[in-house]
Amino acid sequence: SQELEQSPQSLIVQEGKNLTINCTSSKTLYGLYWYKQKYGEGLIFLMMLQKGGEEKSHEKITAKLDEKKQQSSLHITASQPSHAGIYLCGADRLSGGGADGLTFGKGTHLIIQP
Amino acid sequence: NAGVTQTPKFRVLKTGQSMTLLCAQDMNHEYMYWYRQDPGMGLRLIHYSVGEGTTAKGEVPDGYNVSRLKKQNFLLGLESAAPSQTSVYFCASRLGTGELFFGEGSRLTVL
Numbered sequence: 001s002q003e004l005e006q007s008p009q010s011l012i013v014q015e016g017k018n019l020t021i022n023c024t025s026s027k028t029l030y031g032l033y034w035y036k037q038k039y040g041e042g043l044i045f046l047m048m049l050q051k052g053g054e055e056k057s058h059e060k061i062t063a064k065l066d067e068k069k070q071q072s073s074l075h076i077t078a079s080q081p082s083h084a085g086i087y088l089c090g091a092d093r094l095s096g097g098g099a100d101g102l103t104f105g106k107g108t109h110l111i112i113q114p
Numbered sequence: 115n116a117g118v119t120q121t122p123k124f125r126v127l128k129t130g131q132s133m134t135l136l137c138a139q140d141m142n143h144e145y146m147y148w149y150r151q152d153p154g155m156g157l158r159l160i161h162y163s164v165g166e167g168t169t170a171k172g173e174v175p176d177g178y179n180v181s182r183l184k185k186q187n188f189l190l191g192l193e194s195a196a197p198s199q200t201s202v203y204f205c206a207s208r209l210g211t212g213e214l215f216f217g218e219g220s221r222l223t224v225l
Contacts, residue, residue: 042217043216048212093159100162100164101162102214104158
């Protein structure tokens with residue numbers, strides 16, 4: 001089964017600073033998804049990446065998938081308190097189809113210090 | 115739009131009791147999933163369904179049963195609850211490929 005390793009496990013960043021979270025897979029990623037979770041709440045979808053070298057941005061968050069499709073990064077520019085939470089990467093459990101859902105990394109806890 | 119709705123949101127059980135978590139989605143999605151989230155373990159797939167009347171095992175299915183009698187509903191049952199089943203349970207649905215839509219979670223404590 002596919003395993004996703006996220007790093008770092010936790011991150012404390014001063015407001016206004018940039019940060020990067022990584023997600024690494026032991027196998028080729030056929031679909032890579034980034035979610036954000038506020039403490040005690042559900043998961044909010046951020047972005048999906050499918051093609052090697054793909055990059056997507058939304059507001060101050062940019063996600064990239066490397067050419068080999070085994071690693072993804074999530075970069076936040078000029079962090080704000082609203083960025084605090086748990087960031088999870090997920091990947092399709094099997095190639096294509098999508099029926100059997102996603103497998104997830106253990107998450108990165110992000111704290112923004114004022 | 116309601117999206118994915120889970121009930122109840124909180125529940126406390128004694129060891130050996132049974133209960134059912136209900137997940138309802140109003141997006142006409144074919145695929146539905148139950149995950150559990152535990153500290154240090156991330157999200158793990160319990161069971162899933164690819165359509166009405168179908169169910170399949172995920173990574174951690176033991177101690178749980180599921181049913182999908184209607185396309186919009188996916189039920190997760192615990193026949194004899196154990197303290198190890200204390201967790202936050204999330205239901206999700208998906209049209210095909212593309213993102214999963216998650217409910218807000220159900221926090222279960224087994225004493």
